Amino acid sequence: MNKNYLSGRHFLQLPGPSNVPDRVLRAMDYPTIDHRGPEFSELSLECFKGIKKVFKTKNDVVIYPASGTGAWEAALVNCIKENDLVLMVETGHFASLWQKMANKIGINTEILKTDWRRGIDPSLIEDRLKKDKENHIKAICVVHNETSTGCTSNIKEIREVMNNLNHDALLMVDSISGLASINYEHDNWGVDVTISGSQKGLMLPPGLSFNSISEKALSISKKSGMKRSYWDWQEQIKMNDTGFFPYTPATNLLYGLKESLKMLDEEGLENVFKRHDRLAKATRKAVQAWGLEIFCLDENNYSSVLTAVMVPDKHNADELRKIILEKFNMSLGNGLSKLQGKVFRIGHLGDFNDLMLLGTLNGVEMGLSISNIPFQKGGVEKASQFLKESL
Numbered sequence: 201m202n203k204n205y206l207s208g209r210h211f212l213q214l215p216g217p218s219n220v221p222d223r224v225l226r227a228m229d230y231p232t233i234d235h236r237g238p239e240f241s242e243l244s245l246e247c248f249k250g251i252k253k254v255f256k257t258k259n260d261v262v263i264y265p266a267s268g269t270g271a272w273e274a275a276l277v278n279c280i281k282e283n284d285l286v287l288m289v290e291t292g293h294f295a296s297l298w299q300k301m302a303n304k305i306g307i308n309t310e311i312l313k314t315d316w317r318r319g320i321d322p323s324l325i326e327d328r329l330k331k332d333k334e335n336h337i338k339a340i341c342v343v344h345n346e347t348s349t350g351c352t353s354n355i356k357e358i359r360e361v362m363n364n365l366n367h368d369a370l371l372m373v374d375s376i377s378g379l380a381s382i383n384y385e386h387d388n389w390g391v392d393v394t395i396s397g398s399q400k401g402l403m404l405p406p407g408l409s410f411n412s413i414s415e416k417a418l419s420i421s422k423k424s425g426m427k428r429s430y431w432d433w434q435e436q437i438k439m440n441d442t443g444f445f446p447y448t449p450a451t452n453l454l455y456g457l458k459e460s461l462k463m464l465d466e467e468g469l470e471n472v473f474k475r476h477d478r479l480a481k482a483t484r485k486a487v488q489a490w491g492l493e494i495f496c497l498d499e500n501n502y503s504s505v506l507t508a509v510m511v512p513d514k515h516n517a518d519e520l521r522k523i524i525l526e527k528f529n530m531s532l533g534n535g536l537s538k539l540q541g542k543v544f545r546i547g548h549l550g551d552f553n554d555l556m557l558l559g560t561l562n563g564v565e566m567g568l569s570i571s572n573i574p575f576q577k578g579g580v581e582k583a584s585q586f587l588k589e590s591l
């Protein structure tokens with residue numbers, strides 16, 4: 201392969217950033233407009249209306265020119281005071297990063313450990329909340345779709361546990377990689393703050409992030425939280441009502457957002473979710489046929505966004521990823537922190553279809569046969585058979 205020129209499309213099969221569709225790229229290829237002018241307010245009001253449909257909320261959604269990490273911080277500083285206690289669940293790498301951030305900005309955290317290989321067991325939270333008679337815990341922070349492990353948690357059940365115990369804590373959920381790929385219901389599930397980002401299910405480049413805010417969280421933020429300026433919800437919401445922002449927004453990314461919201465609407469959100477479920481299932485058929493282990497151990501928690509695949513002991517997943525990148529021009533997700541070298545992650549989210557999946561799986565299968573990882577052939581065949589049968 202001549203490395204000076206790589207023909208065709210690079211396969212970006214990470215669980216985010218995901219492939220940006222041509223329609224979105226074209227929509228962004230437009231001169232930047234005056235963000236204080238009338239054309240801009242029309243654009244942003246449309247974006248706010250559309251994004252609320254995706255979060256399934258009637259309340260405010262704030263859009264930051266920031267990565268998902270920024271929106272994590274925003275959620276915390278608007279509602280939580282220094283030295284307040286928040287409860288988190290260590291579902292994987294991203295949950296741990298959020299906890300580290302909370303500690304850095306002066307929040308006390310308690311983290312419930314798990315083996316990373318399943319979604320959150322709500323009874324873990326229940327047991328801890330039962331002991332918190334004086335409501336010391338101000339928020340429960342959980343990750344909806346843990347992108348490092350391929351396990352999804354049931355958010356509705358977590359809220360039910362909190363409601364049954366009449367616990368006052370806020371429920372904050374990171375759905376950075378879940379939103380717009382798998383079902384998410386901010387209002388119905390009783391979530392107080394949902395955090396998301398642009399570069400996963402929303403099919404945009406990185407650079408936008410979101411806080412979807414319940415009435416309760418908004419009213420708490422008015423009298424609580426930390427000293428803040430850039431992240432302050434009130435400033436944002438006040439300006440957003442008329443379609444403007446307190447500072448220069450990421451104008452061209454908003455052109456992209458308007459287009460991606462339109463695409464989600466054309467396909468229909470529920471169809472988008474079904475497509476993700478089906479492609480994820482086909483992926484698991486392939487992995488099982490290869491005789492490799494899916495990292496997530498509980499079928500009820502299988503993620504439709506990505507599949508983390510274990511390589512057998514003494515083999516290195518990063519070497520496999522390197523072969524696949526060099527020979528077939530495809531990027532797969534790496535194993536993060538304690539999973540480094542132990543798993544590779546196949547992203548099957550966003551702007552993606554049957555043949556793109558089969559190309560992806562074929563790249564993995566060819567990579568496996570070039571590597572010295574023991575496996576059985578026929579994964580692609582199994583996936584393709586399933587795709588045909590489930591048309």
Ligand SMILES: *Cc1c(COP(=O)(O)O)cnc(C)c1O
Binds near residue numbers: 267294343374376406
């Ligand atoms: C991608 C991701 C993040 C981090 O978002 P950035 O945009 O990289 O800051 C956090 N949590 C989850 C679950 C993610 O998938």
